[in-house]
Amino acid sequence: MVTDTMTKPHQLIASDRVEGTAVRRPNGDKIGHIERLMIDKVSGKVSYAVLSIGGFLGMGANLLPLPWARLKYNPKFEAYELDIDDEELKAAPSFRADKDFDWGDRSQEEALHRYYDIPPYWGGF
Template identity: 30%
Template sequence: MSVTANAIAQGAPQSVTERRVDVVQTGQGFRASKLAGATVYNRDKERIGTIDDLILSPADRNAFAILSVGGFLGMGKHYVAVPFSSLQISDKQVLMPDATKQSIEALPEFKYATD
């Protein structure tokens, strides 16, 4: 259900649309703050990376998980972006069932914008 209201912003009339959210359904979701730092495994229970961040695309609002992959003791690691929809979360464990360390490390490196 949507509710439209009129408001004034910077001296000009604005139309604001509010949507009601099903709090029960939303409450069953995943908090980004709890996913950051989570280890990602494949179906063979091999560790393939760690969630460093979650990013929402402004254009189409798709979510991407930024994984820290590769390296040893923090040396040589890099970041890759994978669609959040490719992750499965169950029993507080994050899975990318068909991924391997090699397939994830072969993805193009993701670099954070510096601005």
């Protein structure tokens, strides 16, 4: 691997650098971390970040699928920012780490986008 110490800053980041990145509230309080990204196979765009909250060593964690558009990168915290209060977070669609969200069920995705009030990446509603 060739590394260039003169590399210019850019807007791109490798997926393996996003996984594990903290997700914080605007005040800096940590909510969790990004477990994985979900990428649309056809468009190639990131559609969701799966946020991991709680648990110990991956056991017992709740996973929240978040529309990617709901997150923004905050360089001050070197983390993704999610403006969400405790009540909204508790009521958010989630699944246990030992089960998976049914990504093939468009109605679940629609409900997710309605919950976060974010237009679907595929353009529906």
